Amino acid sequence: MQFISFTHQGRNSFGAIAGGGVIDLGARLGLSDLGQALRRRPLDALIDEAGRNAADLPAAQALDAYRPVVADPEKILCAGLNYAEHVRETQKERTERPTIFLRVAESQVGHGQPILLPPESARLDYEGEIAVVIGKRGRRIPENQAFSYIAGFACYNDGSIRDWQTHTSQWGPGKNFQNTGGFGPTLVTSDEIGENEVLMLETRLNGLVMQRATTDMLIFAIPELVAYCSSFVTLSPGDVIVTGTPGGVGARRQPPVFMKDGDVVEVEVSKLGVLRNPVRSEIPERCAD
Incomplete structure (x- = not known):
């Protein structure tokens, strides 16, 4: 469903x-x-x-x-550097444990809604990913039981403001500008997806394929991410785990490719549909008195 x-x-x-x-x-x-x-x-x-x-x-x-598939999650936990090709292109070291950072709900938009390029930066990058939505409460979930805790799956675009992401060693600012992350179009329930099924992920910018990978290429598979995250925090229904982006991000291309006003970015995942968002320059609101 x-x-x-x-x-x-x-x-x-x-x-x-x-x-x-x-x-x-x-x-x-x-x-x-x-x-x-x-x-x-x-x-x-x-x-x-x-x-x-x-x-x-x-x-x-x-x-x-x-709207974002889950517009009111208590937590959005995102895995970074979870495809080997992306690790290589960023010239980072592969870690023994998942790299996890947080997004806030206000950073998300739904299918068809504009992803906003803020006036503070011109380095808005796409990151096609697969999101997992938790269906029942759990702490210290074993990997072999992780699938039973998943309500469903959706496409995700972990839009990133690259210069703000690298201000310090903490990525939070670059990952949380308002209306930069796409989430949708729908939640496909876990009974529609096989527990060990391989899904194909493709990101397109103005129709040009920028990223393509399959879930068997994940460094830390989805059950590992669920188990790891539930080790340090109780996962609640509606929580979101975003599983990582493959190689091909705009910041690592030569020359770099950043999204701009008028662009259209699409994230397609087999069996999950196509998440499509236009890109618009944000019109800054005046600071309230």
């Missing part, structure tokens, strides 16, 4: 795609966010609720706007 988060007629909600339309689960449950729903009800209960109802909203393309 595919879940979608959206805005329609001025209201935030989420639902399931079925029969060419959308079952508005948010309206039925009195909730506005998928993360909130996952924290209150098991994923199976949401699937069952969707299965008992027919679509009551138009096709997803007719909704006012997509």
